[in-house]
Amino acid sequence: MRVLLRGVDILGENRADVLLEKGCIVRIAPSLSISADKVYDLDGAVLLPSLCDIHTHSRQPGSDESETLESFSKAAVHGGVTMACTMPNTNPVVDNPAIVSYLIREAKRIGLIDIYPVASITMGQEGKILTEMAQLKQSGAVAVSEDGKSVESARLMRYAFEYAKTVGLLVMVHCEDPSLSEGGVMNEGDVSLRLGLRGIPEISETIGILRDLEIATYVGARVHICHISLGRSVKIISRYKRFYPHLITCETAPHYLIFTEEDVEGYPTNFKMNPPLRREQDRKTLLRAIKSGKIDCIATDHAPHPDWEKELEFELSPFGVVGLETWLSAVVHYFVNSGQLTWRDVKRLCCDRPREILGLSPIDLTEGNIADLVVIDPKREWRVEAKSLFSRGKNSPFLGKVLKGKVLLTIKSGKVVFEDV
Amino acid sequence: MSVWKRKDLLGLRDLSREEIAAILETAKSFKPLLFREVKKVPTLKGWTVANLFFEPSTRTRVSFELAEKRLSADTVNISSSVSSVIKGETLLDTAKNLRSLVCEIIVIRHSIAGAPHLLAKRLADVGVINAGDGINEHPTQALLDMFSMQERFGRIEGLRVLIVGDILHSRVARSNIWGLRKMKAEVSVCGPLTLMPKGIDKFARVYTNLDEALIDKDAVIFLRIQRERQNSGLFPSLREYHRLYGMTEERMGRLSSKTVIMHPGPVNRGIEMVPMVADGDRSIILEQVTNGVAVRMAILYLISTVVRR
Numbered sequence: 078m079r080v081l082l083r084g085v086d087i088l089g090e091n092r093a094d095v096l097l098e099k100g101c102i103v104r105i106a107p108s109l110s111i112s113a114d115k116v117y118d119l120d121g122a123v124l125l126p127s128l129c130d131i132h133t134h135s136r137q138p139g140s141d142e143s144e145t146l147e148s149f150s151k152a153a154v155h156g157g158v159t160m161a162c163t164m165p166n167t168n169p170v171v172d173n174p175a176i177v178s179y180l181i182r183e184a185k186r187i188g189l190i191d192i193y194p195v196a197s198i199t200m201g202q203e204g205k206i207l208t209e210m211a212q213l214k215q216s217g218a219v220a221v222s223e224d225g226k227s228v229e230s231a232r233l234m235r236y237a238f239e240y241a242k243t244v245g246l247l248v249m250v251h252c253e254d255p256s257l258s259e260g261g262v263m264n265e266g267d268v269s270l271r272l273g274l275r276g277i278p279e280i281s282e283t284i285g286i287l288r289d290l291e292i293a294t295y296v297g298a299r300v301h302i303c304h305i306s307l308g309r310s311v312k313i314i315s316r317y318k319r320f321y322p323h324l325i326t327c328e329t330a331p332h333y334l335i336f337t338e339e340d341v342e343g344y345p346t347n348f349k350m351n352p353p354l355r356r357e358q359d360r361k362t363l364l365r366a367i368k369s370g371k372i373d374c375i376a377t378d379h380a381p382h383p384d385w386e387k388e389l390e391f392e393l394s395p396f397g398v399v400g401l402e403t404w405l406s407a408v409v410h411y412f413v414n415s416g417q418l419t420w421r422d423v424k425r426l427c428c429d430r431p432r433e434i435l436g437l438s439p440i441d442l443t444e445g446n447i448a449d450l451v452v453i454d455p456k457r458e459w460r461v462e463a464k465s466l467f468s469r470g471k472n473s474p475f476l477g478k479v480l481k482g483k484v485l486l487t488i489k490s491g492k493v494v495f496e497d498v
Numbered sequence: 499m500s501v502w503k504r505k506d507l508l509g510l511r512d513l514s515r516e517e518i519a520a521i522l523e524t525a526k527s528f529k530p531l532l533f534r535e536v537k538k539v540p541t542l543k544g545w546t547v548a549n550l551f552f553e554p555s556t557r558t559r560v561s562f563e564l565a566e567k568r569l570s571a572d573t574v575n576i577s578s579s580v581s582s583v584i585k586g587e588t589l590l591d592t593a594k595n596l597r598s599l600v601c602e603i604i605v606i607r608h609s610i611a612g613a614p615h616l617l618a619k620r621l622a623d624v625g626v627i628n629a630g631d632g633i634n635e636h637p638t639q640a641l642l643d644m645f646s647m648q649e650r651f652g653r654i655e656g657l658r659v660l661i662v663g664d665i666l667h668s669r670v671a672r673s674n675i676w677g678l679r680k681m682k683a684e685v686s687v688c689g690p691l692t693l694m695p696k697g698i699d700k701f702a703r704v705y706t707n708l709d710e711a712l713i714d715k716d717a718v719i720f721l722r723i724q725r726e727r728q729n730s731g732l733f734p735s736l737r738e739y740h741r742l743y744g745m746t747e748e749r750m751g752r753l754s755s756k757t758v759i760m761h762p763g764p765v766n767r768g769i770e771m772v773p774m775v776a777d778g779d780r781s782i783i784l785e786q787v788t789n790g791v792a793v794r795m796a797i798l799y800l801i802s803t804v805v806r807r
Contacts, residue, residue, distance in 0.1 A: 273634020
């Protein structure tokens with residue numbers, strides 16, 4: 078199978094024809110007159126490596142009403158994503174090798190994306206007994222995390238870091254001091270006061286981060302800090318990174334870069350997530366930090382919920398929003414089209430650094446490399462609607478918005494897995 | 499009356515000064531009715547009002563029910579608890595059923611902020627009145643507080659109003675703060691910092707010392723303290739709370755002669771205030787209760803002019 082991409086703009090820097098064969102990029106030239114099984118005229122749409130999302134919730138096993146691996150895979154490729162790390166807070170919890178193997182095998186059978194499962198730190202996420210991390214790693218888990226909550230006992234967290242280091246697994250931490258955030262549903266501040274909603278204070282996140290950074294650096298273990306939402310968190314992490322540059326990485330999610338607590342006005346449940354949307358000054362600091370590299374990467378925290386769970390009173394509705402399908406579009410719409418980020422920034426934040434965090438090398442768009450690719454038209458507009466999303470979860474904060482930037486092709490190992498040319 | 503164009507009353511934060519004035523003006527015209535031999539007008543004859551209470555309430559529910567009956571509306575009372583809602587029927591299910599039963603107005607009390615807003619958004623042809631949502635707003639209570647102040651002082655503008663107690667968990671405090679500020683009163687709050695929401699200093703002057711706070715105030719609203727709070731670490735004991743923030747005989751003695759004492763009820767005697775204060779000549783607590791009916795009649799009437807049947 079030969080696929081010819083005609084007139085793509087490689088990293089938004091030079092226009093060329095790109096020929097794919099046997100899963101690889103075989104030729105790149107200004108103009109190729111070669112026959113192929115499939116030829117796409119892409120007229121200046123931008124070519125990037127396909128995206129790697131290191132923080133998602135596939136809801137599998139257990140919650141078919143929120144997402145299936147099929148709908149999850151389709152949502153991923155619709156967003157230009159071909160690699161996804163799935164979090165273990167499922168039912169049952171991903172705490173044993175059988176479930177890890179199942180996730181990898183099922184994703185392969187569906188054939189659109191690769192799943193890199195993250196296993197839990199403790200059995201059943203109960204915060205008592207460590208999981209069998211060596212066997213989890215052997216069956217394909219790329220990291221351990223207690224995502225959605227923190228391991229409450231600092232002593233057990235120390236053991237987790239030490240043991241994960243022993244077996245060579247990355248620990249991804251959801252940093253939150255639950256005694257401070259309990260009962261809260263949005264950022265604590267002026268807006269929570271105005272809306273009469275219970276607040277989640279900043280210190281619940283920063284104290285969680287400080288604890289885990291202290292433990293990880295004390296025992297010398299690798300730590301990845303999930304979904305930071307605060308300017309203060311950036312400052313704290315940067316300070317530790319200066320002394321332990323090889324131990325610490327962190328991510329933020331697109332919604333923290335685009336929305337603020339003000340968007341919670343009117344109680345829309347598609348703006349309820351944990352950590353919550355913060356203040357405008359936090360949004361700005363996070364944006365500067367992804368540009369400068371203080372924050373390593375962007376990950377979506379894709380968290381599908383069925384409509385009937387989100388159409389509830391704000392406090393009763395669960396935390397979390399979907400993100401796979403709007404990730405790249407939103408980054409292009411809000412930041413690339415406005416000149417705040419370059420295409421190389423996008424590659425670094427959404428493709429290269431996520432892979433490096435998992436211990437994989439980046440994919441370069443040169444001859445001989447694997448053809449895991451995405452083509453996005455930065456000028457094409459689309460309206461985000463429930464029916465335009467492949468995910469079973471329609472709980473997107475972008476619903477009703479028109480985004481300029483549409484994925485035209487997603488290619489995995491040379492095979493077109495999504496097409497909307 | 500053309501200033502009123504809303505089908506819902508969700509909170510005072512959204513209302514304009516003119517809208518609040520319109521409610522107070524209308525309430526004034528309804529009040530004499532409460533003392534007539536036949537305490538009834540046919541304004542809402544043939545209308546159905548559902549009182550949907552997801553939290554226990556006696557005063558507010560009775561006050562609404564009387565207001566509805568004085569306007570000749572048919573009323574249905576539904577008491578439920580949020581826990582039963584979690585088990586099965588959602589708020590929207592309940593509301594859609596009420597619409598199918600052809601209720602034109604829903605009065606809702608709910609333990610969660612924004613619940614009335616959700617109803618109002620999804621039921622385009624039904625009027626929704628917030629009778630208290632979580633810690634967010636209790637607009638009819640604040641309106642009856644303001645009505646009582648206006649009756650007593652002839653104005654609201656320029657009044658110095660102090661709210662004492664658990665501001666953090668109080669929808670009465672929030673609605674009063676938003677409403678009184680719109681009407682250009684000076685609002686201050688007093689209580690321990692553990693019971694103050696973050697950022698409150700942008701909207702009201704904050705006192706932690708009651709004796710200082712009481713100086714030169716026109717009206718002082720004491721909030722009901724939930725007894726459960728003392729076990730949550732927010733303050734050490736009711737005894738100490740009373741000592742710091744309770745209205746005592748001694749404090750009454752130092753109060754300026756014009757100051758009135760208010761309370762949304764029911765009063766925890768001996769905690770927020772000693773009985774002598776609650777029952778004393780400065781207390782307008784029982785006037786507040788009467789005014790509540792007039793204010794709720796005004797709101798029901800104004801909303802009925804917008805909800806077309």
